[in-house]
Every structure is written in C-alpha cells, then in structure tokens.
Amino acid sequence: MTQYAIETPPVVAIPVAGQDTLFPVRRIYCIGRNYAAHAIEMGHDPDREDPFFFQKNPNNLTTSDTFPYPPHTSDVHHEAEMLVALKTGGTNIPVESALDHVFGYGLALDMTRRDLQGIAKKAGRPWEIGKAFEQSAPCGPVHPVSEVGHPDQGRVELKVNGEVRQEGDLNQMIWKVPEMISYLSEYFELAPGDVILSGTPSGVGPVVKGDQMELSIDGLGTLSVVVA
Numbered sequence: 001m002t003q004y005a006i007e008t009p010p011v012v013a014i015p016v017a018g019q020d021t022l023f024p025v026r027r028i029y030c031i032g033r034n035y036a037a038h039a040i041e042m043g044h045d046p047d048r049e050d051p052f053f054f055q056k057n058p059n060n061l062t063t064s065d066t067f068p069y070p071p072h073t074s075d076v077h078h079e080a081e082m083l084v085a086l087k088t089g090g091t092n093i094p095v096e097s098a099l100d101h102v103f104g105y106g107l108a109l110d111m112t113r114r115d116l117q118g119i120a121k122k123a124g125r126p127w128e129i130g131k132a133f134e135q136s137a138p139c140g141p142v143h144p145v146s147e148v149g150h151p152d153q154g155r156v157e158l159k160v161n162g163e164v165r166q167e168g169d170l171n172q173m174i175w176k177v178p179e180m181i182s183y184l185s186e187y188f189e190l191a192p193g194d195v196i197l198s199g200t201p202s203g204v205g206p207v208v209k210g211d212q213m214e215l216s217i218d219g220l221g222t223l224s225v226v227v228a
C-alpha cells in the first residue's frame, strides 16, 4: 500500500442543488472582458478580439456566506459571474457539441484585488496576486442541466447592501458558453470537474468590511455573501 508522505489535501467540492451529492472541482478557468460594457469601463476596446482566460485555484472556491477581506489591498472589487461546471472534457471540442460536456450552472463572485491586479497589468506580470487569493471565489450550489437547461439569457444582478451595482444579461456575453468550452479545449485538455467563470457585466466596484453582496441570475437563485 502506498502512503502519502504528508496529509492529503481535501477535495474541493460544491454542493449540487436539490441532490445529496457534491460536484468535485479540478480547475477554474475565468474569462476576462466578456461583456462589452465591462471592457469599456476597464478602458479596453470591446471589439471581439480573441478571448483570454486566467485561472484561479480550485481551493480558492468557497461556499461560505462570508468573504474575509484579503490582506495587502485597499480596493477589493466584486465581479458577478455565472459558473459553468463540466462533467466531461477533452481536446478540440466543436462548438456544436460543447454543451454536451456541461453538468450544470451556478453563481460565483470573481473577487479581485483590483489595485494589485492593476500593478501586475502595468508591469506585464501574472494576475494571480490580484485574482487567485484565499476565498476569492465565493459560489453557490451547482444546478444540474436536467433542472435548469442551458441558460443563455436572463438577468444578472449584483446588489451591495440592497443597492444594485451590477446589472446585465447572459445574452450580452461576447463569448457564449459553447464557444468558451471549444476555445479552451484547443489550448488545454478539459476534464470532469473543470469550472468556467463566464465573465462579468459592467458596474464592478469596491466593497468594504460589513458590506452584504447579493448576486442573482434568473433561474439560478441568489447568493448572499458578507464581507468580514
């Protein structure tokens, strides 16, 4: 029998809505600038250039209802996103069959140390320090496709302390879910447990300790998270 030399890290998993099962997470891919209005607010041309992705670490995901304000920043932003959970993967997946790989959909916040991300961008450095910190991806349960289908339209809304900060519609995504899956699969081997965060509408902005964030997407419920 082979034994691990150290304590084994736990499997990161998200509850499946309406089931007594968990969705185990392998990788997290996040797309940047997938809504034109958000690209513009970040100072970029919203033309349909090739998509780009960054990754968070699986164990940056959390289903906790509190988000601990992270260190070394004074400008933590909320980004309201849809989570796409894959049940199968592969390489060179055609757009036409890409949705066959989806297990379900959920809600996620791509929390961002915007000040540190800005420094990294300016210096041409990687984004992890701004994006892949502890508990940087609060998320809700995964809703199976058998329950919610494949949402390609529907209101995306994020409130802070009851006030609407972000609003958009899934139908405004520049790169649709099948296109993101197909594109990623040309560069990476996708696999069961991979998760994609599908980008954020405009209205991103800072939160402070005590703020209550409430994310909702039509058909996928509501996620409430307090900044602690």
Ligand code: MN
Pocket: 030, 031, 032, 079, 081, 110, 199, 200
């Ligand atoms: Mn994002």
